[in-house]
Amino acid sequence: MKPPSVREIEDHLCYASLRAAFLLTLDELLRYSLAPGRDDTRSVDLMHFYPPLRGMAPQVQLECILRTWQRFRISTEDFPSPLDSRILHASNELLASLAADGRNPMLRVVFEGPRDIQSVNDHWLVARIRCLQISRDSDNRRAIYRELAASAPADSSMPAQTSGSFDPNVMETLGKWRVSADLHEFGHGLLTAAEKELVRDFFEEHSALTE
Numbered sequence: 001m002k003p004p005s006v007r008e009i010e011d012h013l014c015y016a017s018l019r020a021a022f023l024l025t026l027d028e029l030l031r032y033s034l035a036p037g038r039d040d041t042r043s044v045d046l047m048h049f050y051p052p053l054r055g056m057a058p059q060v061q062l063e064c065i066l067r068t069w070q071r072f073r074i075s076t077e078d079f080p081s082p083l084d085s086r087i088l089h090a091s092n093e094l095l096a097s098l099a100a101d102g103r104n105p106m107l108r109v110v111f112e113g114p115r116d117i118q119s120v121n122d123h124w125l126v127a128r129i130r131c132l133q134i135s136r137d138s139d140n141r142r143a144i145y146r147e148l149a150a151s152a153p154a155d156s157s158m159p160a161q162t163s164g165s166f167d168p169n170v171m172e173t174l175g176k177w178r179v180s181a182d183l184h185e186f187g188h189g190l191l192t193a194a195e196k197e198l199v200r201d202f203f204e205e206h207s208a209l210t211e
Contacts, residue, residue, distance in 0.1 A: 066186035
């Protein structure tokens with residue numbers, strides 16, 4: 001079998017990263033719907049990997065992930081948008097975390113999706129993710145670094161940043177609550193049929209979360 005090209009590996013890693021992000025966020029959304037008043041300080045959601053956007057509602061996270069996937073899949077001219085870049089960064093960090101652990105059952109489910117991408121699920125998975133991150137557009141990488149530095153705790157090793165660090169269009173997502181009612185349709189090619197059905201059924205049951 002012919003080994004995948006560099007472009008194919010990048011494509012596979014974006015797919016796997018967004019799939020991992022979907023699985024974690026759907027689990028968080030289901031947990032939140034069962035106990036909305038629980039202590040969120042103990043939860044680990046996708047924005048654990050991108051602290052500037054901590055506080056984004058789980059349903060909004062889910063929509064952002066699926067819209068980023070849709071835009072990636074159809075290769076829109078303005079992809080990645082500033083928000084896409086941050087979703088991809090967090091998703092890459094999540095996948096790297098799962099790969100470094102190796103025992104997390106979510107990693108297995110990631111690679112049981114619609115695509116057969118087992119060729120990248122090996123010892124070099126974390127290294128491949130880091131190479132993908134380094135190869136991304138430098139302007140987006142610098143903006144992401146500034147935002148991460150500005151949101152870092154005082155005792156962090158990251159240098160402090162002050163003004164002009166946050167993209168206002170990205171930060172608008174923190175104020176959102178409702179999402180598209182046909183959200184499951186954005187997952188074509190990323191989600192299994194059962195996963196799409198689960199998303200559809202959830203938002204039909206929780207129609208107050210949709211526009």
